[in-house]
Amino acid sequence: MSIKEIENEIVEEFEIFGDDWEGKYEHLIDLGKNLGTLKEEYKIENNIIQGCQSRVWLHSEKKDNNIIFSAESEAIITKGMVALMIRVLSGHTAKEIIETKLEFIDKIGLKEHLSPTRANGLVSMINRMKMDAITLSK
Amino acid sequence: MLVKELKHIELNTEAIRKDFPILNRKINGMPLIYFDNGATSQKPQQVIDAVSNYYSNTNSNIHRGVHTLSREATEAFENARKVIAKHFNVKSDQQIIFTAGTTDSLNMVCNGLARSVLKQGDEIILSSYEHHSNILPWQLWAQENKGQLKVIPLNADQSLDLNAIENLISEKTKIISIAHVSNTLGLITDLDKIKIIAKKHNLILVVDAAQSAPHMAVDLEKLDVDFYVCSAHKIYGPTGTGILYMSEKWLSKLPVTKPGGGTIKTVSFEKTEYADGALRFEPGTPNISGVIGFAAAINYMDQFGMDAIYKHELELVNYAQSKLAEIPQVMLYGKSNDKAAVISFNVKNTHPFDVGTLLDKYGIAVRTGHHCTQPLMNLLCVPGTIRISFAIYNTKTEIDFFIEKLKKVIDMLK
Numbered sequence: 001m002s003i004k005e006i007e008n009e010i011v012e013e014f015e016i017f018g019d020d021w022e023g024k025y026e027h028l029i030d031l032g033k034n035l036g037t038l039k040e041e042y043k044i045e046n047n048i049i050q051g052c053q054s055r056v057w058l059h060s061e062k063k064d065n066n067i068i069f070s071a072e073s074e075a076i077i078t079k080g081m082v083a084l085m086i087r088v089l090s091g092h093t094a095k096e097i098i099e100t101k102l103e104f105i106d107k108i109g110l111k112e113h114l115s116p117t118r119a120n121g122l123v124s125m126i127n128r129m130k131m132d133a134i135t136l137s138k
Numbered sequence: 139m140l141v142k143e144l145k146h147i148e149l150n151t152e153a154i155r156k157d158f159p160i161l162n163r164k165i166n167g168m169p170l171i172y173f174d175n176g177a178t179s180q181k182p183q184q185v186i187d188a189v190s191n192y193y194s195n196t197n198s199n200i201h202r203g204v205h206t207l208s209r210e211a212t213e214a215f216e217n218a219r220k221v222i223a224k225h226f227n228v229k230s231d232q233q234i235i236f237t238a239g240t241t242d243s244l245n246m247v248c249n250g251l252a253r254s255v256l257k258q259g260d261e262i263i264l265s266s267y268e269h270h271s272n273i274l275p276w277q278l279w280a281q282e283n284k285g286q287l288k289v290i291p292l293n294a295d296q297s298l299d300l301n302a303i304e305n306l307i308s309e310k311t312k313i314i315s316i317a318h319v320s321n322t323l324g325l326i327t328d329l330d331k332i333k334i335i336a337k338k339h340n341l342i343l344v345v346d347a348a349q350s351a352p353h354m355a356v357d358l359e360k361l362d363v364d365f366y367v368c369s370a371h372k373i374y375g376p377t378g379t380g381i382l383y384m385s386e387k388w389l390s391k392l393p394v395t396k397p398g399g400g401t402i403k404t405v406s407f408e409k410t411e412y413a414d415g416a417l418r419f420e421p422g423t424p425n426i427s428g429v430i431g432f433a434a435a436i437n438y439m440d441q442f443g444m445d446a447i448y449k450h451e452l453e454l455v456n457y458a459q460s461k462l463a464e465i466p467q468v469m470l471y472g473k474s475n476d477k478a479a480v481i482s483f484n485v486k487n488t489h490p491f492d493v494g495t496l497l498d499k500y501g502i503a504v505r506t507g508h509h510c511t512q513p514l515m516n517l518l519c520v521p522g523t524i525r526i527s528f529a530i531y532n533t534k535t536e537i538d539f540f541i542e543k544l545k546k547v548i549d550m551l552k
């Protein structure tokens with residue numbers, strides 16, 4: 001599936017909650033719980049994303065022509081956001097990753113997490129994923 | 139301070155809430171419950187009007203013009219100094235110096251003492267629960283001057299182990315700089331005990347009152363410390379202003395570290411004679427509207443009296459603490475039944491960020507994180523806490539709603 005197709009899938013998935021933010025967040029929490037853990041060897045200082053109130057580790061690698069992400073966070077809501085980002089971006093080429101606008105975040109009603117003051121650092125996370133993609137594609 | 143010693147004055151919270159326009163706001167469709175007063179308090183209409191009236195009717199630069207507006211603005215500014223001096227029972231209003239806030243004041247004290255009292259290798263005593271603003275200036279000085287910071291340890295209940303202070307003191311110790319109230323735990327530092335130790339060893343005592351000034355009566359003449367600093371924005375006043383109080387002897391002794399226009403008597407290219415009194419420490423155009431708003435905030439509080447405010451907030455703290463203690467997953471820090479209006483806690487196996495994010499969805503503003511007290515977080519072995527802090531307008535009904543939603547949030551995160 002293309003990034004756009006995955007984004008649409010997520011938008012549909014969240015649509016059933018409508019204005020029910022509790023349902024939405026419960027779903028996000030479930031996504032976080034199901035993300036699993038990152039290998040201990042990847043939980044290093046270098047992989048920590050700055051700007052998050054909870055620690056978030058991101059490991060990026062290149063397989064064939066695609067960038068593969070894995071990550072973990074101490075906070076479960078942040079972990080849910082991380083799970084969504086990985087689902088959308090992981091397994092695509094650097095070019096696809098860099099060019100995507102990630103419009104789904106707004107569409108599923110989680111835009112508040114993109115504000116620069118948000119302590120979960122979603123913006124930093126996205127920047128870091130795109131930066132890693134650029135570095136690995138060189 | 140014990141409740142039974144306080145005069146029995148009840149606050150009319152319902153009427154008080156009407157003074158704070160922001161309390162009408164809805165957050166995510168829910169009425170705002172503002173429990174982040176430790177970060178900054180909301181402002182009553184009286185303060186907002188004072189600032190707005192100043193700009194509408196009086197705005198002018200102070201201490202220099204011959205015209206009417208300048209005279210009126212100067213009078214309002216200097217009157218604010220008198221109001222604040224009276225509130226803290228300070229003998230001479232010149233001992234109240236307007237700064238940009240607590241952080242600015244602490245930097246001024248540190249830099250002034252660095253240029254006069256402190257020598258290479260000297261030692262400064264701080265507490266385990268200091269805010270970063272009362273650590274970093276001293277640390278910077280220590281790093282550049284082979285100095286050392288000595289830290290008062292915590293007891294098991296997170297109160298300060300004051301018996302340990304004597305052991306921290308050497309002939310190189312010059313200063314104790316300490317929070318009057320911990321911004322993370324709400325615990326009150328026993329300044330009377332610390333003052334005895336400071337006097338015995340001839341140490342300079344600096345008090346960070348950012349979190350005590352909003353909640354309790356402070357008599358600076360009786361307290362008799364060297365320096366006492368706080369911010370207006372945590373006491374219902376505007377941001378960007380605060381005070382540096384200094385005892386009489388420092389007013390002429392502390393070196394000027396921020397020279398500039400307005401601080402002088404005469405200037406030539408060879409030599410400057412600085413002004414006497416507060417102006418010596420107030421370079422440049424000050425935050426005039428902020429200072430005027432600050433005085434309005436002090437007047438606002440004084441109509442109720444600090445004892446009534448303390449009593450009201452202590453009731454809220456004890457009520458919230460007991461309700462929180464009933465929730466099995468909640469871990470409380472710095473528990474005490476006589477403290478300022480701040481409570482820190484965590485929920486077992488959850489990150490404070492998750493709890494804070496979900497409470498916000500219910501319109502409840504709390505603080506999560508390290509609260510600029512990372513050394514304290516390390517001692518508590520936690521990445522952060524959830525902090526609720528109360529003000530004059532908070533109610534038990536709000537606490538009940540908060541507890542109900544906290545339980546729901548704990549359930550969601552399970």
Ligand SMILES: Cc1ncc(COP(=O)(O)O)c(C=O)c1O
Pocket residue numbers: 176177238239240241242269271272317319320321346348349369510
């Ligand atoms: C104990 C304490 N000290 C210092 C500060 C810094 O105050 P300001 O940011 O107003 O300079 C704060 C405020 O967070 C505080 O709580």
